[in-house]
Amino acid sequence: MDHAAVLALFDRDMREGARPDGPGARIERVxxxxxxxxxxxxxxxxxxxxLDEARADGAIAEQIRYFTGLGRDFEWKLYGHDLPEDLGERLRTAGFKAAPEETLMVAEVAxxxxxxxxxxxxxxxxxxxxEGVDLVADVHEKAFGTDSTRMRHQxxxxxxxxxxxVVAVVAVADGEPVSAARMELVAGTRFAxxxxxxxVESWRGRGVYRALVAHRARVAADRGYRYVQVDALATSRPILARLGFELLTTTTPYEYAVEARAAA
Structure with missing residues (x-):
């Protein structure tokens, strides 16, 4: 894989050329x-x-004003190759909190x-x-220990x-959901x-996650997508690498909580 070329294609298809991720969402370029x-x-x-060093702080402030005006918490999804190089530090200074770093991994389906x-x-x-969505959300709450309200709604x-x-699946054993995942298929792009x-903890290490990755990748291949991408946590990276995924860059969600800032 030509990492630089695929990363540039990812930036064009999935970021600069982003499409709304579901009903009721919209993309704005400003x-x-x-x-x-x-x-x-x-x-x-x-x-x-x-952005460059001269424009970064103003752009950050403008996005804070915009989303605060809407009363919306929001995220700045920062990639390891984004500029300026100190953009993460500027986001923290402006009141964002960094979530754990993830790794952008991509594989050619073939x-x-x-x-x-x-x-x-x-x-x-x-x-x-x-009913199926509820199963997915319940599995995620048990697996990650986080509230899945937003994911359930989306x-x-x-x-x-x-x-x-969208393709969503649940792995069921003895009538109980033990794993769940989804895939988003963006029309007009080459990435799924x-x-x-x-x-869930009791089923980890048995190959369920690998099976769900392979299942979704087969669907992507059947629908004509060339690449599949994952924002992988450290626990998933070795599994994905064994399947054939390659590391392109890192990505860190910087989160801005409007209500929390207002209370402060």
Missing amino acids: GGVVRQVGSEKGWSGIVWSD DLTLDVEPPEGVRIVPVTDR LLAQVTGDPEH GLWGGGT
Whole structure:
């Protein structure tokens, strides 16, 4: 893989040329940034920026004013190659808090190991309705220990309002959901995004996560996507590397909580 070329393509397709990630969301391009304004319970944030040292602080302040005016918490999704080089420090100074760093990993579908099946006793079930979305959200809360309210709302909107561009699945064992994940298929791009792969603790290390990655990659291949990408945590990186994913850069979510700042 030509890492520089694929990263440049990713920036053009998925960041500078971003599309809304679901019903009710919109993309705006203003002041050297591309931002998504999500629905009331959806994700809002900066997905791409073209800034230098002279313009960075002003652009950050403008985005804070904009989203504060909407009463929306938002995220600045910073990649390791974004400029200026001290953009992360400038975001922290402006009141953002950095979430754990992730790794952008990409694979060409044709190069992936896809003949991976779930372990014995586990079946992969497609998510097509509210009941399935609830299972995905419940698994994520158990797997990650976080509130899944926003993800639940966004996935339900995608499954019911834009089903052609999302694939969500639950792995079930003995009638109980043990792992769940989704894939977002962005029309007009060459990338399918793998998101939210989480497995309950008692089922980790048995190959369920690998099976869900392979299942979604097969769907991406069938629908004509050339690449699949993951924002991987450290726990997932070795599994993805064994499947054929390669590291392109890092990505760090910088989060700005409007209500928290107002209270301060």
